[in-house]
Amino acid sequence: MARLPDKSSRFVLITTFIICSSFLFIDFRFGAFKPVQNFYNTSSIFIRVLSTEYVARPLYRSLSSIWDTRRAMEENQSLKEELNKQLIENFIISNKEILNTNIFLDVINFEKIDLKLLPAKVVSFDVNQYRCCDKHRMFLLPEASSDVDSFKVVINPEGIIGQTIKVNKSLFEVILLSDKSHKIPIQNENEFYCEASGLGIPKKIFCDVDLTIGERYFELDQMIFSSGLGGIFPKGIEIGSIYEIQDLSPKEVRIIIKLNADPLASNYFGVLQ
């Protein structure tokens, strides 16, 4: 008789084998354990379906929804940027005649030659400072690797925003029209000329008018255009409208002009080269 390695008796070994063989025979011959197997199969399928439907799939959905949301946001952002670019181009096209006749822009045939519009994206804009203080500046990054010199006009779909100040090759600063230290020559339809300064309030510029020089014709809500006299801004572009007329003295009034273009309206701007 062979010696066994463990303490269990031969009886247990052989009995287990006989019982298992009996089970096999009964199942093979009569299919007696089919209900057990069916129960096991249905249970495992039920658990699998339950875990798939209520655990795996919701988890996958939530993960994929996060991914989809992120992708949708990115797509939305890129579409917004494209729309902004298109709107800037539309602004150029709608002001084509004015720009064509403007001496400061070397544009003769706007449709055939390059628009000379350099798209640029905001990289830094202190909105708090813009709302509270006099200094209204923003930093833009041009999309194309092109030098942006100082004194170039910056526009957005609503109109002129300001002008550039060169920082370095890939970055430039924009001084907004509403900046305290910015000046823009303006005119109205009645041949009234003035050099408007930034008021230090968002979308507001002002112009002090000496009434002793001559008779002036201006009124509230009157359209104000760029006069083009400074050599920087093109002539005849609509800047805004007269918002308020303040009497500084019997001989002097201050015209406050509300600008059309809001720098917060978009992240994309165009630089007229």
Added chain:
Amino acid sequence: MKLSELLFLTVIFVLLSFIDSQLNFFLAGFLIVSNITYLFLCYLCFRNPQKINSLFGAYIGFIIDLHQNVFFGLHASLFTLTILIINYNYFRLRMFSTLQTTLVFSFFTAFFFGFKSILLTTMNFQYLVVFLSFFSAFITYLFVPSLGKLLIKRTKL
């Protein structure tokens, strides 16, 4: 054997059974079968016959029968028989070299697979597959000890 060890081994055997069925799906065209589960049981039984006894073999066999949806008791009786044979020849097998042990277990595997085939694929029984299963088991068993050590590293089996 502790309950945690039993559950752990049950999970491992079910996983190996699943891997076997997946491998057999791909190897069917080459007339080769994978029997990692059976070889793993042989290895465990040979390594620790006190814990891997016939009752454990029966239990795991019944679980695999249910999992693979075959005749109830098929794996159980074959596993029990294998454990019985290993137990009866334990000290003799201990004297064998690794190559000899591998040959013995490969022979067991061929027998196991042959018997299974007779019951499960009666109309499509192929001697060639049984013959090749010997060689495939021989090759597989070269990796089973490493796999076994890796899987049961944290248990005291």
